[in-house]
Amino acid sequence: MIGGLVCVLSAYLLWALFPLYFKALDCVSALEILSHRIVWSLVFAVIVLFFLRRWQWIRQLRLAPKIFVYFAASSLLIAVNWGTYIYAVLSGVVIDASFGYFINPLVTVLLGAVCLREKLRPTQWFCVAIAAAAVLFLTIARGNLPLISLVLATSFGLYGLVRKIAPLGSLEGFSLESAMLFPFALGYLVYLALTGEMVFLNHSAYIDWLLLAAGPITAVPLLLFASGARRIPYSILGITQYSSPTIQFFMAIYVFNEPLSMTQLFAFGLIWVAVALFTAESIVWYRKLKKTQIEKAS
Numbered sequence: 277m278i279g280g281l282v283c284v285l286s287a288y289l290l291w292a293l294f295p296l297y298f299k300a301l302d303c304v305s306a307l308e309i310l311s312h313r314i315v316w317s318l319v320f321a322v323i324v325l326f327f328l329r330r331w332q333w334i335r336q337l338r339l340a341p342k343i344f345v346y347f348a349a350s351s352l353l354i355a356v357n358w359g360t361y362i363y364a365v366l367s368g369v370v371i372d373a374s375f376g377y378f379i380n381p382l383v384t385v386l387l388g389a390v391c392l393r394e395k396l397r398p399t400q401w402f403c404v405a406i407a408a409a410a411v412l413f414l415t416i417a418r419g420n421l422p423l424i425s426l427v428l429a430t431s432f433g434l435y436g437l438v439r440k441i442a443p444l445g446s447l448e449g450f451s452l453e454s455a456m457l458f459p460f461a462l463g464y465l466v467y468l469a470l471t472g473e474m475v476f477l478n479h480s481a482y483i484d485w486l487l488l489a490a491g492p493i494t495a496v497p498l499l500l501f502a503s504g505a506r507r508i509p510y511s512i513l514g515i516t517q518y519s520s521p522t523i524q525f526f527m528a529i530y531v532f533n534e535p536l537s538m539t540q541l542f543a544f545g546l547i548w549v550a551v552a553l554f555t556a557e558s559i560v561w562y563r564k565l566k567k568t569q570i571e572k573a574s
Contacts, residue, residue: 280503280504281504283500284516288516292519304475305475307359307464308475310355310358315465316488317454318451320494322451340443347453347456351457354435356431370532371534375543376428376429377428378544378548381517382403382404383429384436399557400557411426413542417543446501450495450498
């Protein structure tokens, strides 16, 4: 269990540090960064698959073509999520991004109820209602929807929903998603090169190496998470998922000096109440479930 917890926390720490990486690439457009992320992610995934000799899943694709439909959807959703996040960091609104990832678990619970007809417990419904109230308050106070937060939360929630249904493992699914996005990403990079607008190979070696590192920087935390999540209780996994947006929240304020208005603070306060209730209820429910299972087995 300790090894699994270390893997999961390492993944969340790496995800939390993403703003530092994207800030270092502020001379590159969000779309070019996204394209490099896709291209080099595929390269890295292929290298990992080669060393692990995990190619059997390709035969599964030939036997079940409908898998492509699932992964066409998941590819689009993860591209939207990645692109929106990069744009948020480069635009100096990391606070909005962290807000999106705070409400993401509650959005995921709601999607499970609506799309998979999972029954929500009363406390879960209450937490979802608090999150909705926080978004509504932020919308009324600001005069517009917190689009970045909502796009990040919804796209990742829907992505998780599709991946729950799609019958491929983490590495294999990541490889297929990267492969499906690859032609578009490469095409855009070729367009930038032909028009003389590409930063890669035209700025500095430092920027070039950062862009080349986009593959492992994307894939390593994903693989760490996939490895660790299977080895720790769901209740602990539920708690750790808030470590990344928490770090990003404080990073936005104390590292990037983003202003935090009273409106945002009140909305975050509502979300933190919802998160605390949601986490506590999940832990209690999980322990009761385990106790019931043990009693039935004995």
